[in-house]
Amino acid sequence: MTEAVERTDRRGLRRQQTIEEILEVALDLMAERGVGGLALSEVARRIGVQPPSLYKYFPSLHAIYDELFARGQRAHLDAMSTAVQGVESGLAAVTKAQEAGMRWAMANLPLAQLLFWRPVPGFEPSEEAFEPSKQMVELFRTALRRAVRQGELGPGGASQEAMGIVAVAMAGVSSQYLANEPGVPWERSVYVRLLARTPEFLRAAFPPR
Amino acid sequence: MTEAVERTDRRGLRRQQTIEEILEVALDLMAERGVGGLALSEVARRIGVQPPSLYKYFPSLHAIYDELFARGQRAHLDAMSTAVQGVESGLAAVTKAQEAGMRWAMANLPLAQLLFWRPVPGFEPSEEAFEPSKQMVELFRTALRRAVRQGELGPGGASQEAMGIVAVAMAGVSSQYLANEPGVPWERSVYVRLLARTPEFLRAAFPPR
């Protein structure tokens, strides 16, 4: 997490800037070398400082990972929350959120891998860093409940199973897109197009009467 | 790939045994430390040999990864091929293959990550190592064609889009299961249960007349 105490003096500002710079460079590194390729020494090199100095800002390499993880979760959630604003239909909200979530993931690949694949040996995100992911579940549940209320889905349309279908569709499409269509633009992807079928499948599983 | 020339003399046998041992230990390491945690030096340590000796069997670390990748692909395909044998219904064959594929992945986690997530920086599998994955596509296409012929699915039931639905379901369920239900037994998984809905979704998308 970022500093608990917000400082307003110049020293605090400067410090915050350095922290941001560290995280920025860390992201670059992950993008270049893979998620596991983040190295303190290289971060130090790039921001023009000696490695020991980094320990004044983060107590360990894992602490940097954890901050990136927490920020990633928040950004991902924000993207989805923004996408559903002003959408009345429950099912449409589901699709919008799915699309926004995937778009964010594709645009923030290394971060997305850190969030969803846990590829760093020995790194376990802290409890607090997980908070946004719970809110994401709520976001989908709310949308599905609305869909049921609006008669778009029948009984069970907001059940855990329905939530599962939404999650699986998103994870599956991402996974296939990344593994099998590297470099294919979003609009052309065979897999991304499948995402739009989610409402159809939800209706098949929980038919409105 | 394994040696192109099969040797039958004792020296060749011994050599093959060493190769197997190296790959075995490599798998153990990946399971313990994460896919990126494979290290030549540790492999050497565990099989009781000095690191340079390994270069008599594999020209580089990536070569070990590549052999593991190729074998993993083959084993994954075998599991699915076996599962569909003797199944008459096309749709049932799809489900059987999906289940078998996922079961294999769960039982061979580090290998599955290597196959489907590509988490090792700088490692690109060779062309030949990809061969089985093309055969897997054929396996699914054959099953879907049969489903269409049998009237289980309507027109388009063996299209690329239908193939996509099958692939997405499998990848999505795996992904969610691994990320959100670590340690939950296969039979209890909310996500694994969703796999059985694939035929239903296929019917919804390509209704038989």
Next chain:
DNA sequence: GTCTATATTATGATAGAC
């Protein structure tokens, strides 16, 4: 095919001077 020795490079982290 095995070893020793070595090159080369890197890593995360700490102590302590300034």
Next chain:
DNA sequence: GTCTATCATAATATAGAC
């Protein structure tokens, strides 16, 4: 908060003796 110096370790890979 920065640095130098250093610890302690690790890694892949090659040369060359046996």
